[in-house]
Amino acid sequence: MLRSVGMKQAFLTKFYRSYWQELCGLLRAKFGNGPPDPEDIAQQAFMRYAETQLTQPPDNPKAFVYTIARNLIIDAHRLQTRQEQLIDDIFVETGLAPLNESCVESSYLQGEKMLVIERAVASLPAKQRDLIVASRLRGETYQQIAARTGYSMADISRNIERAHSTIQTILQAWEDGRQQYELQQREYL
Amino acid sequence: MKTQHPIKQQARHWLVLLHSGQASEHQWQEFRAWLQQDSRHQQHYREAELLWRQTTYTETVADALSVRLQARKPRYARYAWLAACMALLAVLLVPVWQVESDILQLHTEKGQIQTFRLDDGSSLTLGGDSLAQVNLSDTDRQVWLQKGDAVFDVSPDETRPFIVTVKNSHIRVLGTLFDVQQRAEQITVGVAHGRVEVSQNHQVQLLTNNQAVMLDKQGMSAVQFLHDSQFANWRQQRFNFQDSTLEDVISVLNRYSNVTLKLSHPTLASQRLTAAFRLDQLEQMLDALQLSHNIHWHKDAQGVIWLSI
Numbered sequence: 001m002l003r004s005v006g007m008k009q010a011f012l013t014k015f016y017r018s019y020w021q022e023l024c025g026l027l028r029a030k031f032g033n034g035p036p037d038p039e040d041i042a043q044q045a046f047m048r049y050a051e052t053q054l055t056q057p058p059d060n061p062k063a064f065v066y067t068i069a070r071n072l073i074i075d076a077h078r079l080q081t082r083q084e085q086l087i088d089d090i091f092v093e094t095g096l097a098p099l100n101e102s103c104v105e106s107s108y109l110q111g112e113k114m115l116v117i118e119r120a121v122a123s124l125p126a127k128q129r130d131l132i133v134a135s136r137l138r139g140e141t142y143q144q145i146a147a148r149t150g151y152s153m154a155d156i157s158r159n160i161e162r163a164h165s166t167i168q169t170i171l172q173a174w175e176d177g178r179q180q181y182e183l184q185q186r187e188y189l
Numbered sequence: 190m191k192t193q194h195p196i197k198q199q200a201r202h203w204l205v206l207l208h209s210g211q212a213s214e215h216q217w218q219e220f221r222a223w224l225q226q227d228s229r230h231q232q233h234y235r236e237a238e239l240l241w242r243q244t245t246y247t248e249t250v251a252d253a254l255s256v257r258l259q260a261r262k263p264r265y266a267r268y269a270w271l272a273a274c275m276a277l278l279a280v281l282l283v284p285v286w287q288v289e290s291d292i293l294q295l296h297t298e299k300g301q302i303q304t305f306r307l308d309d310g311s312s313l314t315l316g317g318d319s320l321a322q323v324n325l326s327d328t329d330r331q332v333w334l335q336k337g338d339a340v341f342d343v344s345p346d347e348t349r350p351f352i353v354t355v356k357n358s359h360i361r362v363l364g365t366l367f368d369v370q371q372r373a374e375q376i377t378v379g380v381a382h383g384r385v386e387v388s389q390n391h392q393v394q395l396l397t398n399n400q401a402v403m404l405d406k407q408g409m410s411a412v413q414f415l416h417d418s419q420f421a422n423w424r425q426q427r428f429n430f431q432d433s434t435l436e437d438v439i440s441v442l443n444r445y446s447n448v449t450l451k452l453s454h455p456t457l458a459s460q461r462l463t464a465a466f467r468l469d470q471l472e473q474m475l476d477a478l479q480l481s482h483n484i485h486w487h488k489d490a491q492g493v494i495w496l497s498i
Binding site for chain 2: 021030031032039040046067070071073078081084086087090091094118121124129130132133135141142143144156157160161164171
């Protein structure tokens with residue numbers, strides 16, 4: 001146990017030293033000089049990575065830490081909407097497990113599932129992707145989106161519904177496929 | 190195409206409505222009732238909602254954010270030449286400007302330990318015979334530790350990083366309690382809590398609770414772990430020396446002690462020793478030194494302690 005903790009520490013130190021500059025460079029190139037300061041974000045991302053209890057190390061630690069850093073930056077720039085807060089409140093008031101587990105945390109812990117969602121979102125038509133950005137990142141109401149783009153409110157609702165449906169269908173297919181795969185594996189054994 | 194599960198569809202309708210920002214008070218009440226009606230409603234709504242929130246943390250959104258943030262750049266670029274001129278001007282003006290600026294000089298006398306409060310809510314405790322310069326600006330908080338030891342209790346301020354410079358090493362923090370000890374050949378940085386980034390040349394190390402590193406001309410040591418009692422123990426006039434030169438030990442003791450120690454022979458300077466003691470046990474430590482290293486000591490008429498072979 002002690003040995004493995006020591007090895008993890010040694011790996012982290014080496015990994016940190018080898019990737020630190022590159023990560024800061026990547027963040028700076030993509031998101032500018034901040035705020036939040038790219039160095040601070042990189043630092044936080046490495047901390048989160050070190051604190052994360054993974055059953056096995058990620059296949060690509062660099063991509064993993066980059067994802068944490070990227071999500072932290074998105075979080076720093078996004079607006080949490082009033083309606084999101086209301087939904088959270090309703091779940092708590094009705095005695096359900098809270099929804100507002102940090103998505104920054106959960107997204108990278110889900111590993112492959114996260115990648116499936118990434119790809120599903122990327123595969124959507126441009127209009128639907130823009131609506132996700134408007135609603136999720138900028139926190140715009142449909143009325144604000146309508147005023148800016150000229151789309152009707154019904155059109156916006158319909159496209160958001162389609163986007164959600166597409167992503168969920170892709171995710172479902174992946175989960176079914178995985179179950180199938182696991183079943184096959186079990187039959188072999 | 191496969192027909193969709195009816196509850197899944199209902200959940201999605203609610204999701205699209207609730208996130209519109211246009212749902213009425215009555216509709217919110219209806220949603221609450223629908224949710225409480227059936228545990229499958231709860232399960233499917235949770236799934237739909239978490240999936241929707243997850244879409245925020247994707248490369249698609251990151252790319253859109255990137256475009257938005259990069260769009261700000263040209264405005265800065267237009268004034269880049271001006272910034273460059275200002276920077277040049279600042280460099281040229283340094284000697285004059287420094288006199289007028291708000292750089293604060295803090296220092297302690299031999300044998301004195303003092304805590305200074307800074308305007309940003311941080312505090313700085315200086316060890317004996319130490320000197321620090323402080324400059325708090327709108328963009329950052331800078332401290333140059335010119336001589337001696339210091340403990341920093343930094344108040345969090347994400348917009349103004351707190352940067353401590355010691356010789357050629359930089360210590361950068363957000364909000365934390367940490368200690369810097371300066372010796373002739375070595376600097377030690379220890380962190381009680383919080384996060385600290387230490388950099389020297391191109392080497393960078395992140396330190397967190399109860400971790401320390403040593404820096405010397407060869408570079409940075411591996412991370413070491415501190416016990417609570419080891420953190421900045423000079424504040425209690427306790428000292429730990431590990432494989433330090435006698436010259437180093439003497440120079441530290443002279444900063445904290447009211448007496449003065451001197452070496453009667455220069456060859457003693459490079460003798461190495463490991464010791465842990467309180468300052469009020471100084472004479473016992475010197476007696477022990479006599480046994481372990483065959484170094485003798487005596488006090489002269491002026492109270493100066495002389496060490497000899």
